[in-house]
Amino acid sequence: MPHIDRISALHDDLLVNILSQVPTKDAVTTMVLSKRWGLVWTMVPKLEYNDTSKEGGKSLWRLVDKSLQLHKAPVLQSLRIQAERQFTDDADVGKCVSYAVDHNVRELALIIPSLILPTQPKILLLPSNFYTSKTLVNLTLSCSALVIDVPSLACFPLLQTLALLKVVFKDESSHVRLLANCPALSYLRVNRYCGDNVKTFIVKVPSLKSFTYTQNDRRASRSLVLDSPGLRHLIIFDYGDLGSIQNMPHLETAYVGHLVPQPNDKFLRSFSSVGNLYLRLMDVACFSAINFPRLMKFKLHLLKPSSSEFVPGYSEYCSLEPLIFFLHNSPILKVLTISYDVGPDFEDLPLSWNQQSSVPGCLLSHLEIFVWDKFGGRRRQERECVAYIFANSKCLKTATVLPRCSYRLEEIVEDIKSMYRVSESSQLITHSDSTILEG
Structure with a gap:
């Protein structure tokens, strides 16, 4: 009995939905199956890259760069990059983020270890259009080489979930400007990094419902100022001064x-x-x-x-x-x-x-x-x-x-x-x- 390829006979929309459920590396490999599959993956609205190879980060960023060049979906729902190895070129990261923002991304996750060099540590800066994203709803940033430099005109009108994990802030006020321009923020998770340049971490977000805060550095002289009257759930793990925590009637x-x-x-x-x-x-x-x-x-x-x-x-x-x-x-x-x-x-x-x-x-x-x-x-x-x-x-x-x-x-x-x-x-x-x- 001859083999019948029933999957290839499915409508493009259904095939795109199927490929959206697997890592992007696996979705891209389907292009070798036949001409029918050649461009289907390019319309996938969810891109997920996980670096699990022993080669390090180079192969990951080559895949990211090539797949984004071929990507044709008008709207990108989510972009997730999780590297187990150190990244090699911060320009690639900035280009990925800029592409995602230009394509109205709703969910963005960058989980990237920093590159430790013997002379000059690697510094990662996000592109300027990132800070004015009108579509971001969920954002996760995790990289000790990532410097958060928030401009005065930053605005994230739809951002609801924010995770800042071991990132660096340019100065004491960068995180304050960031949070002040997230009017819909309801969940915030902060994991402090020993070199994040902030002595007093201030969280004054009226819309905030859930807040998780971790500060493990016993040597640092740091404090937390929390004034968010809408809070319902709070997790704090701190070796330092909790400073001022107030106004939590609910x-x-x-x-x-x-x-x-x-x-x-x-x-x-x-x-x-x-x-x-x-x-x-x-x-x-x-x-x-x-x-x-x-x-x-x-x-x-x-x-x-x-x-x-x-x-x-x-x-x-x-x-x-x-x-x-x-x-x-x-x-x-x-x-x-x-x-x-x-x-x-x-x-x-x-x-x-x-x-x-x-x-x-x-x-x-x-x-x-x-x-x-x-x-x-x-x-x-x-x-x-x-x-x-x-x-x-x-x-x-x-x-x-x-x-x-x-x-x-x-x-x-x-x-x-x-x-x-x-x-x-x-x-x-x-x-x-x-x-x-x-x-």
Whole structure:
């Protein structure tokens, strides 16, 4: 029976749609199948280039250059270039971006490692028409050699999603001008680079709904200024000064990793209206008289560095008493998760805990799920804190206490089971292979 090429008989529009779902390199190779396929790929509105070859970036940029010369689609919906090797010619990059903007691109992603030379580092500048794109909706820029130099007349009227990952800004005001000219921006992700030339990163975007910010350089003196009243979701991971964070009345969820030895309560007051809060801290001393009237889910990851990790200003002493003050000021809390992550070198450090004179209202009438992960069991104070929550949580449905170490496991588990629980119908989980409930 003769072979019938049913795919080639399909309409051009359907073939273009099929080729849009595969990497551009694979789409281009279809031109060798027959004359029928020769120019179909040139009408594909989505171009995606991934450098996975062992040859390095040269082969990638040759493909990009040649395919753009042959490309005929009047509108380019998306252009994505992801290179695993260093690029070789910044003019190629600028030409690609300029072509995409001229063809009304909606989604643009440049994920390119920088070229490290022994004498002069490579610098990548974007073309001038990029900063006045009237069609861009989603933009991702990731390259430590990319210098963001925003002109005064920049404008991105439709841009909704922006990711700035390890890029360099020409000066302190470049990122401010960029954000100020994105009136529709709703999602922003920033991953700071050690040489990005910005000391104070300012985010004042009224339309912003979600913001993710990462700053891993412990040596840099940097701060974040955040004033975006429309925020609903916030993720911050910072080793430095959180500076000024304010005006978030509609915040729903917040993940904050504030890894400084002795955080003050100024940054924590900014989250008083949040409904779901996850904190990763080295100390809970910042829990003082801050009210959280809307908080329903809270996870605390209390982190202690290993003995080999030097953290200036870090105190080995830790008190859990501020945690109870926190519970007093969270009247409708339903889910409480505590992960006390200490290394073996810190298991015998002092841990302060004193019996409280009054019981937090959330324990008496709202708390339903309680999790203590990495429970040590060796310190009286840690045990008494868990026992206190068991004995006073009248609405508790599930209590999960997972031991940190395997040694003395049976003894620790039996001790946990012996603790009095005022909610007799609550389920107790103590197995290390259990799923930790986070609500």
